[in-house]
Structure formats: C-alpha cells, structure tokens
Amino acid sequence: MFDSRQRVIVFVFILVAFTMLARLFYMQVIDDSYKEAAANISLQRIVEYPYRGIIYDRKGRICVYNVPVYDVMVLPKEVKKNMDTLRFCSLFTITKEEFIKTMTAARTYSKVKPSPFIKQLSHTEFARIQDQLIDFPGFFISPRTVRGYDHPSMGVALGYIGEISAGKLDKLKAEGNNYYRSGDYIGIAGLENFYEEQLRGKRGVKFMMVDVNGIQKGHYKDGVFDTAAIRGENLHTSVDLELQKFGEELMINKKGSIICIDPKTGEILAMVSSPTYDPNLLRGREFSKNYMALQRDPLKPLFNRALMAPYPPGSIFKTLQALTALQEGVMDSNMTWPCVQDVVHCHPHPNPCNLRQSIQWSCNPYYLQVYRRIINQHVSGNTFLDTRIGYDKWHQYISSFGIGKKLGIDMPSEKKGILRTIAYYDRIYGEKHWKYSNVYSLSIGQGELGLSPLHMANMACILANRGYYYTPHFVRKIGDKGQPLPQYLERHQTMIRPEHFEAIVTGMKWAVLQGTVWSQARMKTVEICGKTGTAQNPHGKDHSIFICFAPKDNPKIAVATVVENSGFGGFVAAPIATLMVEKYLNDTISRQNLYKHMLTRDFIHKDTTEDGKGREAGKNH
Amino acid sequence: MARDEKLVKTIDLPLLFIYLTLLFMGWITIYASELDVNADTNAWDLNISSGRQLLFIGTSSILIILIMATDYKFYDVFSYFIFGAILLVLVAVLGIGKTVAGSKSWLGVGSFGVQPSEFAKFATSLALAKYLSNPLIRLDRWPDLNRALAIIAVPAILILLQNDTGSTLVFSAFVIPLFREGLPAWIPNLGVGVVFLFVLTLIIPEAWLLGAIGLLAVVFFFLIDKTINNIIALVVIALVVCGVVIGANFFINDVLQPHQQNRIKVLVNPNIDPLGVGWNVTQSKNAIGSGGFLGKGYLQGTQTKFDFVPEQSTDFIFCTIGEEFGFLGSILVCGLFLGMLWRLVYLADRQKMKFSRVYGYCVAAILFFHFTINIGMTVGLLPVIGIPLPFISYGGSSLWSFTILLFIFLKLDAHRGQMLAREAA
Known part of the structure; x- marks a missing residue:
C-alpha cells in the first residue's frame, strides 16, 4: 500500500514541476506579448534633435545661427507638496494662477513624465535661476536651440521656423512624409522653408532603459539600436549681408523692393522687400505675439514684395520690345520715328529718335510703332488673324525672358506675375474680335502685364548677359563644400541673339549718362546701363521702377528697384539702384549727399512729390 | 577528524x-x-x-x-x-x-x-x-x-x-x-475537490455553478441504481457540493480581507487591481516572459533591475532567473528542485527508522x-x-x-x- 502512496507523491511532484515548466514554456517561448509589454515599460525612446544648419552670406558672415534656450521642465511626481510656490513664482515672474494652471496641465498629462513648464529661457535668465532651481525638486532644465540673428536684416529672405501646425502635419502625412511629429519645428517661410530638408538634418533616436520611476539607467543593449542625430547642412548664400543692410536702410520709409543679382551666375546679392521686419521678432517666446502684430500691420512686412507683388513694368519693358523687334527683323537699330503723341503721350525730348535714343529718352510713340511691327507683320490679310499670329509670337519671346511664369527661385511663394495668352483676349473680346488697338498699352509696359521685382531683376541680368540668364537663387553651396541645387547651374537662353543687344545696352548707358535718369544719380567711375520705368497705378501715385547693370562690359551686378507711389523712375528707383551698384562694386559711397538725400525720402508717411512736378503729363519714361 | x-x-x-x-x-x-x-x-x-x-x-x-x-x-x-x-x-x-x-x-x-x-x-x-x-x-x-x-x-x-x-x-x-x-485517502481527495470547487467559484458565477451541479445531479440520478441509499447519497453529495460553493463565495467575499480577496481574484482577472496585486503579477510575468528561450543574459535584465518587479530579491527572485536565463534557466531551477524532492523521497523511503x-x-x-x-x-x-x-x-x-x-x-x-x-x- 505504501509503495503506491510513494508513487502518488512522486507523481504529484512531477506533475506540478511540469505544469510550471509548461506554463513557463508558453510565457517565455511561445507568447511574445510579454516581451512587447516589457520593452514598452522599460525602454524609453528619446529623440535627439540635430543642430539645424547655419546660414552664411557670400563672405562667410553668419546670417542665422542656433541659440541655446532652456525649457524648465516639471516632473509632477517629484514635486514636493510643501514647495515654496511664492518664491518660485517670483523667481520666474509668473502669477500664482499661471503656476496652478500649468501645474494642473502637467499633472493631467502625466505624473511620471516631464512636461515643459516654462519655455525658452534665455542664457542670462538661465544663469539667474540655475542655482536656485535645486531648491525645487521635480523641476529641471532641458536645453534646446532656437534660431538667432546678429542683425535685423533679411527677414523675408531667411524666413522663420515654428512648431508644425496640425494641418501641415496631416498634409505631410497624406503625402507619405512621416518625418515630423507634433511639437517639431519646421521652416515656415523663406530659405528656412525651401531648404527645410537640408537644414534640419536627421533626427537621432536613443533607446534608454528606464526604471519604474522613469529615471534613465543607460543605453539599451549598449546603444546598438541607437541612431545618432545627423546635423543639418549649412547653407552658403550668395547674399552680401552688408549690401543687404545697405539696401534695407535705403528703403526705410519706402514701400517696394530691391533685388541685386550677379548676372553671370544668377546668384542673388541682396533682396530687400520694404517695409521689412527684424527676424529676431519671430524667434523665441514672443513669436506668437509678434507674428500677430506683423500680420496685422497694414504695410504687410511679412509680404515678400520682391517675389509676390506684380507691377506693370512700364518703360523698362521697352528694352524687351526692341530686342523682340530686332530678332524678328521687323526693324533695325537705325530706325527713326517721330514722337507723335496722338495715341500715347510722351515728354519733352530730342525728336525724332533712333533706337538708342528711344531707350535713352524713353520715347513712347517709338514703341507704339515697334510693338505694332511685331504684332502686325502682315502674314495674314485678316487684321484679327494677323494680330493673333503676331501676339502669339511675341508671347513666346516674352516668355523666354521668364516673364509670366515662376522663375524657380529657391524660395516658397514666388508669384508668376501676369502675361496674357491669346485665349485671354479671345475670352474678353471674342475670338478674332481683337487687334493691335486692343493691346497697344503693352508696347510701353502697361496694361495686362505684371512683373515681380524678381522678373525685372532677371530682365536686367538678360540685358547684362546679352541674351541668357541663370535662375536667380540664394544658395550657392549646400553644405560647406557643396554645390547649389542642379537647376541653378543650368543656363537659360532667350530667343534673342547677342548682336541685337548692343544698341539697347548703349541706349541704357546713355539713359544714365544723359537721359531719363536723374543727373544726381549718375556715377563717374562706373559705366552703368539702366532703364527707368514709371508704372501707372490706379490706386495712387505712380510706382518708380528702375533696372540696371554695371559695368557695361563684363557686368558684375544687375539691379531692379521698385519704389511704390514715389513717382518717376529716374528720380527715386534709379538713385537707389545706382547706390546699390556703388556699394557693391566700390564698397564705399562717394556720393554721400545723394545717399543722405535718399535716406530722408519718405513715401509712406508723407507724399514727397517734388520730383514728379511738371512731369505728370508725360508718364511712362 | x-x-x-x-x-x-x-x-x-x-x-x-x-x-x-x-x-x-x-x-x-x-x-x-x-x-x-x-x-x-x-x-x-x-x-x-x-x-x-x-x-x-x-x-x-x-x-x-x-x-x-x-x-x-x-x-x-x-x-x-x-x-x-x-x-x-x-x-x-x-x-x-x-x-x-x-x-x-x-x-x-x-x-x-x-x-x-x-x-x-x-x-x-x-x-x-x-x-x-x-x-x-x-x-x-x-x-x-x-x-x-x-x-x-x-x-x-x-x-x-x-x-x-x-x-x-x-x-x-x-x-x-x-x-x-x-492518512485515509479521502481526506486529501476531499481537499483537492474543495480546492477545485473553490477555483470554479472564482471563474463561474455562483448561480450558474449551482445550476450546473443540480443538472449534474439529475444526470447521475438516471445513471445510478435507484436504491434508497444511492438516492440519499446523491442528494447529500449534491447538497455538500453546493454548500462548498456557497461557502467558498462567502469565504472569499466576506471573510477574507480586501487585499487577500484581490490576490485570489486577480488570478482569473488580472485587471482587477492593476496598480496593486495586478501590477505585481503583470510585472512579474512581463519579466519572466520577456526572457525568451535563452534569456537576456546575466545582468542584462531590465524589468527586475529597474524595480518594475516588487520584492525582486526575495519572493519574486524567480523573475530575475526567468528574465536573464530564459526558459533554460526555468528548466534548470525546476529540474534542480524536482531532483531534490525526488532524492529526498527516495532517501526517506530507505530509512530504517x-x-x-x-x-x-x-x-x-x-x-x-x-x-x-x-x-x-x-x-x-x-x-x-x-x-x-x-x-x-x-x-x-x-x-x-x-x-x-x-x-x-x-x-x-x-x-x-x-x-x-x-x-x-
């Protein structure tokens, strides 16, 4: 009997041991859910944000850098109940209500995970509170970086970064871009936006082991699953920061733009959109407040006029009309035409003009004739049909100058401007119901035509290069040893052969020396070729426009200037442009009186019309 | 010496x-x-x-x-x-x-x-x-x-x-x-039976269980010889079993202290006290389960070391073995204990005294x-x-x-x- 009882007992021992082993086999070998659960609670995925790339100007001066800021974080679990709230509030200059509100929010989020308590303390603020923070257990400092600027310039060009919006996040997700997470910073405007992917670098991930209180205990598996953050690429822009500042200074109290481009490469040397804003306003803790203020400003400082505001080009457009006519062979450079003001007005000047003089004096009737010859080449007996054929051909020429389309600058929000197609006129007047008399204002750059200052600057480049351009761009090197984006190395040929430029370039030289340009704006040392324009503005005083390049041979800079509501091109836009040329080529300003005079001009707050007086009759110079 | x-x-x-x-x-x-x-x-x-x-x-x-x-x-x-x-x-x-x-x-x-x-x-x-x-x-x-x-x-x-x-x-x-x-065999058998019923009362609601016992009694009624003794025995057994079930319920819900109740209830429902007893058991299972077949390696465990598992060096020491040495460690521990028990019983039976x-x-x-x-x-x-x-x-x-x-x-x-x-x- 006892023998069988021994066996029963041994059997029970074996049964229990194997039950345990079976259970353990299931838990440890078959069921993976425990492994996941264990990994979830003991591993913390920590994102390491890379350093955002720095932006330099063409001479290696820093335009944008990173500034360390310090977020005060709170771990609610570790905050002592009896902490000196009053002292804490006075230390950080917050009210007790704010303290309670933030604390409640942090507690609601998590008691054992840190939440930001006070964001973006500066270095000096951090230094002030650093020692005292140890008296407040549960509060600690988490450093990160924001953008910093040593200068108040280049606001619209640089753009700004900010927390990604929920809408943007959804949009990117829909496009299959899963890089960003809520709370990430992203470039929102300007270069920060266009070069976001290059600037941001690549986020790194650390898997840290944490204990039950969420306190880090070292790298998981000694870090074999960690990826290092890759810092963003630095951007080397072609901007000359000194020239930029100089341009912004000249545009104080003026609405409008200046764009300077190196015509040989398409590199932008300066881009001013005035009124401008200090990029320092859109960083740090005051972002929202300042952004709203800028947004509400009636002068629209956030609006990048240089890329987004279309103007009728006015008389600067005559250069393209002449080039098109020459290339089409409907005229030659010796053609003379009397200044007969039956259709368009003009202003007093030597009469009649040849091509060079027509540019020098900006004769309107001359271009009425030039454009007529382009449009009506009598290839068809039907005037309407003939106009269609001529207009279409002209459209091709003008398009080849980059007008009416986005040039493709390395900035978001470029506008294509206005250049109408045949279809547009068909729609307005009916097919074969329009002819030259319907479109003749285009001859002198008025009417259905809109060019951004960038388009105008690009025109200046084409004239400087005698027929080609490179797409204007800011970034000449991505990374410290890099290249620009490939599209910026591609040369765009217009439809005009180089030999046709000579008469026009000479006319532009004379326009500056002894033409429509204000005599004070002339430069003795450098041969500047320029063309004035005065764009009619139905809402107020005319816009003053000027394009130029210098020197005449082997040009180094091309400039377009638009000053809104300031009247005649030769008197406001031209002197500003030539000052830019002088600053860039000579680095010093010899014409101090002109410089000081231009600084005092104010076209926003008071209407200074002295230059326009007596010239109102003859617009479109 | x-x-x-x-x-x-x-x-x-x-x-x-x-x-x-x-x-x-x-x-x-x-x-x-x-x-x-x-x-x-x-x-x-x-x-x-x-x-x-x-x-x-x-x-x-x-x-x-x-x-x-x-x-x-x-x-x-x-x-x-x-x-x-x-x-x-x-x-x-x-x-x-x-x-x-x-x-x-x-x-x-x-x-x-x-x-x-x-x-x-x-x-x-x-x-x-x-x-x-x-x-x-x-x-x-x-x-x-x-x-x-x-x-x-x-x-x-x-x-x-x-x-x-x-x-x-x-x-x-x-x-x-x-x-x-x-010891008469019915005593441990009764013990095992009571424990079995006890577990059943945890898993199955009391009314269902009582109904099932009644149904089972009816089925047995048709199977057995219908002598008076057998019928009385059947009724008595059915009543005793029902009594055990009711008693077990009473014991769990009214006699045991709440923390003891939870220790038992958590076996069938781990979510009953997720931050108390449930936490311990969950963390313990996570630690052992995450060990896998070969374990994470000696000193490489995370669950026990970082205090997720309570009492990790005393009552829950097996978690560390399971986590770091995996199923192989489990086999070793169970094998050693089974070997020890077997040997003890073997030696005990060869005693002359x-x-x-x-x-x-x-x-x-x-x-x-x-x-x-x-x-x-x-x-x-x-x-x-x-x-x-x-x-x-x-x-x-x-x-x-x-x-x-x-x-x-x-x-x-x-x-x-x-x-x-x-x-x-």
Missing part, C-alpha cells in the same frame, strides 16, 4: 550538490536582481543584498557543521523539546515581536532579526516525525489523527496570529507525510510547497502568497531554516546504517 572523513563519505552527495548549486544561483541572482548599473558595486559588498546573502551562506555552513557534529540521536530524543521551545518563541513574538510589512513575525536585537516562524517548520517536522514514529499510532484512527493534526495546527495558528498568512499555509504541506503514513522517514517526507513536503507556491505565484498560476523560493531567495532566516531542515535529514540519513530498525518500513 576521522569522524569527519567518514561524514563526507556518508553524506548524500547528490542532495549536497543540488543544495550548493541552488545557493550559488541564488547568490548571483540576488546580485543581478538589485544591481544598480550606475553604482560601482560588487557581489561581495556587504551594503547590498548579495553581499549579505554571502554572509548568510557562510553562517549556514557553520550551522551545517554544528548539525553534523551533533549526535544523530539528539534530534529524535529532543524533538518535542525543540518543538516546545519554538512554540514558546512564537508566543513571545506575539508579545514582543517587530512588525515588518504587516506581519508581526520578527524577533530582533538591534538591527539583527530572525523570523521564528521559519524555524517552526523544522521543529514541527521533528515533532510530527517523533509522534508518528510510535508504531502504535495509526492515522486511520481519529484520536491519533487529531493529535497529529494538533501538532501541525498549534504552530500554524500562532503564525496566523502574527498575520503571516503565507507561512501559515506552508503547514498544509504536512498532508504529504501524513498521506505517506496512512520511521522517525527519519517521516522527517524526510516533511522536508520534501515543505520544499515542494514553497517551490509550487513561489513559482506558481510569479507565473500567475497561483495567488500572490509571499513565501520565499528555498535556498535562492534573499534572507537569513529562510536560508538558515531551510538549511537546518535539510541537513538534519542529511545527518539522519548519514547514520541510517547505525540505526536499529524499530519498525519495518
């Missing part, structure tokens, strides 16, 4: 080997379970548990020498005396004991403390063995059985009064030596109970009852008491040749 040499030859080497292996595993696992990766410590550091455990192992070897040096007849002769002394200490603990973690079970001088309840296990084993060694005792007779049960019940009740439920339950293990020595045999079964039963409850608790099969894993868990009192328990038997076994067969096995 001659005597010692003889001892080495006569001591059971397989059991000694398993004992030493478990001690070594315990020591390295205690070090792993509380390792602070940021602190510069070593396993010998007396400021940490593994260092102190080494000290306990050292003192255990002194105990072993003392046990082996004592005449083997001492344990037989003085068994009641030892039992009585321990009972006095247990009573004393109720008066002057220190309360640790809710149990008033510690007797201490300064920082040094022991748990007398741990030593009550071997003392009760000795007393039970002594009582049953009387050839006139027969367990199928109620008076004898009651006396045997009283020997077990008195220390158990004293320990229960210390509010140490876990250690009290250990005394139920003595059913195994009683069974071995002739009934006293030694009963004592051997008591040792096996106590170790078996600890092993079952402890592992069962960590893998979520059994309620959380805080009792240590023998020889592995950190703690001086438990290590000493298990060492004494085991080595008294090894001493008795070493002298089995010298013993007179007082009674045929």
Whole structure:
C-alpha cells in the first residue's frame, strides 16, 4: 500500500514541476506579448534633435545661427507638496494662477513624465535661476536651440521656423512624409522653408532603459539600436549681408523692393522687400505675439514684395520690345520715328529718335510703332488673324525672358506675375474680335502685364548677359563644400541673339549718362546701363521702377528697384539702384549727399512729390 | 577528524550538490536582481543584498557543521523539546515581536532579526516525525489523527496570529507525510475537490455553478441504481457540493480581507487591481516572459533591475532567473528542485527508522510547497502568497531554516546504517 502512496507523491511532484515548466514554456517561448509589454515599460525612446544648419552670406558672415534656450521642465511626481510656490513664482515672474494652471496641465498629462513648464529661457535668465532651481525638486532644465540673428536684416529672405501646425502635419502625412511629429519645428517661410530638408538634418533616436520611476539607467543593449542625430547642412548664400543692410536702410520709409543679382551666375546679392521686419521678432517666446502684430500691420512686412507683388513694368519693358523687334527683323537699330503723341503721350525730348535714343529718352510713340511691327507683320490679310499670329509670337519671346511664369527661385511663394495668352483676349473680346488697338498699352509696359521685382531683376541680368540668364537663387553651396541645387547651374537662353543687344545696352548707358535718369544719380567711375520705368497705378501715385547693370562690359551686378507711389523712375528707383551698384562694386559711397538725400525720402508717411512736378503729363519714361 | 572523513563519505552527495548549486544561483541572482548599473558595486559588498546573502551562506555552513557534529540521536530524543521551545518563541513574538510589512513575525536585537516562524517548520517536522514514529499510532484512527493534526495546527495558528498568512499555509504541506503514513485517502481527495470547487467559484458565477451541479445531479440520478441509499447519497453529495460553493463565495467575499480577496481574484482577472496585486503579477510575468528561450543574459535584465518587479530579491527572485536565463534557466531551477524532492523521497523511503522517514517526507513536503507556491505565484498560476523560493531567495532566516531542515535529514540519513530498525518500513 505504501509503495503506491510513494508513487502518488512522486507523481504529484512531477506533475506540478511540469505544469510550471509548461506554463513557463508558453510565457517565455511561445507568447511574445510579454516581451512587447516589457520593452514598452522599460525602454524609453528619446529623440535627439540635430543642430539645424547655419546660414552664411557670400563672405562667410553668419546670417542665422542656433541659440541655446532652456525649457524648465516639471516632473509632477517629484514635486514636493510643501514647495515654496511664492518664491518660485517670483523667481520666474509668473502669477500664482499661471503656476496652478500649468501645474494642473502637467499633472493631467502625466505624473511620471516631464512636461515643459516654462519655455525658452534665455542664457542670462538661465544663469539667474540655475542655482536656485535645486531648491525645487521635480523641476529641471532641458536645453534646446532656437534660431538667432546678429542683425535685423533679411527677414523675408531667411524666413522663420515654428512648431508644425496640425494641418501641415496631416498634409505631410497624406503625402507619405512621416518625418515630423507634433511639437517639431519646421521652416515656415523663406530659405528656412525651401531648404527645410537640408537644414534640419536627421533626427537621432536613443533607446534608454528606464526604471519604474522613469529615471534613465543607460543605453539599451549598449546603444546598438541607437541612431545618432545627423546635423543639418549649412547653407552658403550668395547674399552680401552688408549690401543687404545697405539696401534695407535705403528703403526705410519706402514701400517696394530691391533685388541685386550677379548676372553671370544668377546668384542673388541682396533682396530687400520694404517695409521689412527684424527676424529676431519671430524667434523665441514672443513669436506668437509678434507674428500677430506683423500680420496685422497694414504695410504687410511679412509680404515678400520682391517675389509676390506684380507691377506693370512700364518703360523698362521697352528694352524687351526692341530686342523682340530686332530678332524678328521687323526693324533695325537705325530706325527713326517721330514722337507723335496722338495715341500715347510722351515728354519733352530730342525728336525724332533712333533706337538708342528711344531707350535713352524713353520715347513712347517709338514703341507704339515697334510693338505694332511685331504684332502686325502682315502674314495674314485678316487684321484679327494677323494680330493673333503676331501676339502669339511675341508671347513666346516674352516668355523666354521668364516673364509670366515662376522663375524657380529657391524660395516658397514666388508669384508668376501676369502675361496674357491669346485665349485671354479671345475670352474678353471674342475670338478674332481683337487687334493691335486692343493691346497697344503693352508696347510701353502697361496694361495686362505684371512683373515681380524678381522678373525685372532677371530682365536686367538678360540685358547684362546679352541674351541668357541663370535662375536667380540664394544658395550657392549646400553644405560647406557643396554645390547649389542642379537647376541653378543650368543656363537659360532667350530667343534673342547677342548682336541685337548692343544698341539697347548703349541706349541704357546713355539713359544714365544723359537721359531719363536723374543727373544726381549718375556715377563717374562706373559705366552703368539702366532703364527707368514709371508704372501707372490706379490706386495712387505712380510706382518708380528702375533696372540696371554695371559695368557695361563684363557686368558684375544687375539691379531692379521698385519704389511704390514715389513717382518717376529716374528720380527715386534709379538713385537707389545706382547706390546699390556703388556699394557693391566700390564698397564705399562717394556720393554721400545723394545717399543722405535718399535716406530722408519718405513715401509712406508723407507724399514727397517734388520730383514728379511738371512731369505728370508725360508718364511712362 | 576521522569522524569527519567518514561524514563526507556518508553524506548524500547528490542532495549536497543540488543544495550548493541552488545557493550559488541564488547568490548571483540576488546580485543581478538589485544591481544598480550606475553604482560601482560588487557581489561581495556587504551594503547590498548579495553581499549579505554571502554572509548568510557562510553562517549556514557553520550551522551545517554544528548539525553534523551533533549526535544523530539528539534530534529524535529532543524533538518535542525543540518543538516546545519554538512554540514558546512564537508566543513571545506575539508579545514582543517587530512588525515588518504587516506581519508581526520578527524577533530582533538591534538591527539583527530572525523570523521564528521559519524555524517552526523544522521543529514541527521533528515533532510530527517523533509522534508518528510510535508504531502504535495509526492515522486511520481519529484520536491519533487529531493529535497529529494538533501538532501541525498549534504552530500554524500562532503564525496566523502574527498575520503571516503565507507561512501559515506552508503547514498544509504536512498532508504529504501524513498521506505517506496512512492518512485515509479521502481526506486529501476531499481537499483537492474543495480546492477545485473553490477555483470554479472564482471563474463561474455562483448561480450558474449551482445550476450546473443540480443538472449534474439529475444526470447521475438516471445513471445510478435507484436504491434508497444511492438516492440519499446523491442528494447529500449534491447538497455538500453546493454548500462548498456557497461557502467558498462567502469565504472569499466576506471573510477574507480586501487585499487577500484581490490576490485570489486577480488570478482569473488580472485587471482587477492593476496598480496593486495586478501590477505585481503583470510585472512579474512581463519579466519572466520577456526572457525568451535563452534569456537576456546575466545582468542584462531590465524589468527586475529597474524595480518594475516588487520584492525582486526575495519572493519574486524567480523573475530575475526567468528574465536573464530564459526558459533554460526555468528548466534548470525546476529540474534542480524536482531532483531534490525526488532524492529526498527516495532517501526517506530507505530509512530504517520511521522517525527519519517521516522527517524526510516533511522536508520534501515543505520544499515542494514553497517551490509550487513561489513559482506558481510569479507565473500567475497561483495567488500572490509571499513565501520565499528555498535556498535562492534573499534572507537569513529562510536560508538558515531551510538549511537546518535539510541537513538534519542529511545527518539522519548519514547514520541510517547505525540505526536499529524499530519498525519495518
């Protein structure tokens, strides 16, 4: 009997041991859910944000850098109940209500995970509170970086970064871009936006082991699953920061733009959109407040006029009309035409003009004739049909100058401007119901035509290069040893052969020396070729426009200037442009009186019309 | 010295080997379970548990020498005396004991403390063995059985009064030596049946269970011979079973304290107390389950080290083994314990003296109970009852008491040749 009882007992021992082993086999070998659960609670995925790339100007001066800021974080679990709230509030200059509100929010989020308590303390603020923070257990400092600027310039060009919006996040997700997470910073405007992917670098991930209180205990598996953050690429822009500042200074109290481009490469040397804003306003803790203020400003400082505001080009457009006519062979450079003001007005000047003089004096009737010859080449007996054929051909020429389309600058929000197609006129007047008399204002750059200052600057480049351009761009090197984006190395040929430029370039030289340009704006040392324009503005005083390049041979800079509501091109836009040329080529300003005079001009707050007086009759110079 | 040499030859080497292996595993696992990766410590550091455990192992070897040096007849002769002394200490603990973690079970001088309840296990084993060694005792007779049960019940009740439920339950293990020595089989069978019903009441709502029992009774009614006796028996059994179910429900919901209720309910519903008992069991299972087949490697565990698992060096020490050594570690631990139990039973049955045999079964039963409850608790099969894993868990009192328990038997076994067969096995 006892023998069988021994066996029963041994059997029970074996049964229990194997039950345990079976259970353990299931838990440890078959069921993976425990492994996941264990990994979830003991591993913390920590994102390491890379350093955002720095932006330099063409001479290696820093335009944008990173500034360390310090977020005060709170771990609610570790905050002592009896902490000196009053002292804490006075230390950080917050009210007790704010303290309670933030604390409640942090507690609601998590008691054992840190939440930001006070964001973006500066270095000096951090230094002030650093020692005292140890008296407040549960509060600690988490450093990160924001953008910093040593200068108040280049606001619209640089753009700004900010927390990604929920809408943007959804949009990117829909496009299959899963890089960003809520709370990430992203470039929102300007270069920060266009070069976001290059600037941001690549986020790194650390898997840290944490204990039950969420306190880090070292790298998981000694870090074999960690990826290092890759810092963003630095951007080397072609901007000359000194020239930029100089341009912004000249545009104080003026609405409008200046764009300077190196015509040989398409590199932008300066881009001013005035009124401008200090990029320092859109960083740090005051972002929202300042952004709203800028947004509400009636002068629209956030609006990048240089890329987004279309103007009728006015008389600067005559250069393209002449080039098109020459290339089409409907005229030659010796053609003379009397200044007969039956259709368009003009202003007093030597009469009649040849091509060079027509540019020098900006004769309107001359271009009425030039454009007529382009449009009506009598290839068809039907005037309407003939106009269609001529207009279409002209459209091709003008398009080849980059007008009416986005040039493709390395900035978001470029506008294509206005250049109408045949279809547009068909729609307005009916097919074969329009002819030259319907479109003749285009001859002198008025009417259905809109060019951004960038388009105008690009025109200046084409004239400087005698027929080609490179797409204007800011970034000449991505990374410290890099290249620009490939599209910026591609040369765009217009439809005009180089030999046709000579008469026009000479006319532009004379326009500056002894033409429509204000005599004070002339430069003795450098041969500047320029063309004035005065764009009619139905809402107020005319816009003053000027394009130029210098020197005449082997040009180094091309400039377009638009000053809104300031009247005649030769008197406001031209002197500003030539000052830019002088600053860039000579680095010093010899014409101090002109410089000081231009600084005092104010076209926003008071209407200074002295230059326009007596010239109102003859617009479109 | 001659005597010692003889001892080495006569001591059971397989059991000694398993004992030493478990001690070594315990020591390295205690070090792993509380390792602070940021602190510069070593396993010998007396400021940490593994260092102190080494000290306990050292003192255990002194105990072993003392046990082996004592005449083997001492344990037989003085068994009641030892039992009585321990009972006095247990009573004393109720008066002057220190309360640790809710149990008033510690007797201490300064920082040094022991748990007398741990030593009550071997003392009760000795007393039970002594009582049953009387050839006139027969367990199928109620008076004898009651006396045997009283020997077990008195220390158990004293320990229960210390509010140490876990250690009290250990005394139920003595059913195994009683069974071995002739306890009528229906008693353990009834126990198993009651436990089975008890578990069923946890899983199935009371009304359903009662309905099912009634249905079963009706089915049996058609199957059995319809004699009066059989029908009465069927009705009585059905009523008793229903009574057990109702009683079990009453016991769980109205007798047990809420924390004890949860320990039981959490077995069938781990979400019942996710931050209390449920937390412990969940974390324990995560730790063991995440070990996989080969384990994460020694000192590479995260769940135990980073305090997710509570009591990771004492009651939940098996989590660290499971996490760092995986299923292979589980096999090793279960294998060692099964080997030890098997060997103990084998050795017990070759004893010529009934006293030694009963004592051997008591040792096996106590170790078996600890092993079952402890592992069962960590893998979520059994309620959380805080009792240590023998020889592995950190703690001086438990290590000493298990060492004494085991080595008294090894001493008795070493002298089995010298013993007179007082009674045929």
